[in-house]
Amino acid sequence: MNAVELLRDLVRIPSESGKEDAVVARLEAAFKDLGWKAVRSGRNLHAFLGDGPGPLLLLNSHTDTVPVGANWTRGALEAEVSGGRIYGRGTNDAKGCLTAMILGAAAAFGKDAPRGRVCVAATCEEEINGKGLESLIAELPKPDAAVIGEPTGLQPAVAQKGLLLLEITAHGRSAHAAWGGGVNAVELSAKDVLALAGLKFETSHPTLGSPSVCVAQINGGTRHNVVPDRCVFVVDIRTTPDYAPEEIVEKVKALVKGEVSVRSKRLGAVATDPGHPIVRAALAANPGAAPYGSPTLSDWVFLKGVPTVKVGPGDSKRSHTPDEYLETAELEAGVGFYERLIRSYFAGAARA
Ligand SMILES: [Zn+2]
Structure with missing residues (x-):
């Protein structure tokens, strides 16, 4: 053949x-x-x-x-x-x-x-x-x-690196954009996104190195004249065998103020x-x-x-x-x- x-x-x-x-x-x-x-x-x-x-x-x-x-x-x-x-x-x-x-x-x-x-x-x-x-x-x-x-x-x-997908949700309080007030969920998420830069991995795998972190999607607000009460962003983390997914989730929770939920940890x-x-x-x-x-x-x-x-x-x-x-x-x-x-x-x- x-x-x-x-x-x-x-x-x-x-x-x-x-x-x-x-x-x-x-x-x-x-x-x-x-x-x-x-x-x-x-x-x-x-x-x-x-x-x-x-x-x-x-x-x-x-x-x-x-x-x-x-x-x-x-x-x-x-x-x-x-x-x-x-x-x-x-x-x-x-x-x-x-x-x-x-x-x-x-x-x-x-x-x-x-x-x-x-x-x-x-x-x-x-x-x-x-x-x-x-x-x-x-x-x-x-x-x-x-x-x-x-x-x-x-x-x-x-x-081979694994995949841990997280969703981090900020809960704010809506208000009329012109009057101000409320709690802007997009701003809360923005702070969380920047806080993730503090995610550090001390252990480097001999061939894989450290886990990588990418904020890949973000979605907040429904219209221009409303202070958004909800913002969600998705974090793509490529894991190494040195860190259990649960351990990484705990590290993330310690850094961000939003609600962290695990969308997928099946691919280790x-x-x-x-x-x-x-x-x-x-x-x-x-x-x-x-x-x-x-x-x-x-x-x-x-x-x-x-x-x-x-x-x-x-x-x-x-x-x-x-x-x-x-x-x-x-x-x-x-x-x-x-x-x-x-x-x-x-x-x-x-x-x-
Ligand atoms: Zn293939």
Whole structure:
């Protein structure tokens, strides 16, 4: 099976989050062509390779993409190959990773199969932090290690920031703007926004650094001639494993006067011991690579307690952009990379 042609097929089938059925059907056919027993549950698809004994390694990437969006100069769903690049929505994020994982696993188990089992899983709704991998993982035996396929230039991410979303509401008292008086909630929020600059994190994670804080939205007042009695702003905090979300919430509460409510803390920070065999396998598969900490989310958040690396061909900065592409050379390097990673992981596990 040809990697470029499989990827082009996948890209030609639109698969915005929630609408992955057709692309899953194409993948099901690919699994069958490879002689794999494909198991479909909802819009997730997986197959087990190898019969053990030995550890279970999960290889996962996602089938959904963000919407095509504007400003493309190429067909977003045509998978045009030009100048060594394959263009189209999802080439880089993450159908290229998925294609490389499938063909890398097929190569590893094609001959001289390692002793151990791999589960290749193509899951839905990653771009909306939906129920794809989160629901599949509940149906699978617990993996001993996992690889999340996302475009990282084949550099292994060994930690990933989490997301804590807060809403901070100021309650004032309305009055006629011309007469004055009342308590202006927008002004109260303005003071709280500035007070957040005092949010300090003493502990810096070796690869992730400190949590980041961004006041991303603010909304107050209903009309120009009324002193606003309510203002709400949203704070996007990217967390590290050094701080529990509750701890950060307490720090925020100590700084602001408004009412703090947690909109989401479901997507926690995760990290893997850099000496774990799955990290060593990723480094062995790409000598010269360096482990790093990733600020962006992925389905890794749903693999708490499973040693994981996030790694794949492509460049995260091309994701979600017009004229998204993956180089054919990157795709082919990805296939070889995942094959070597699988072999190194099981060789290391056999020695351990
Ligand atoms: Zn992705």
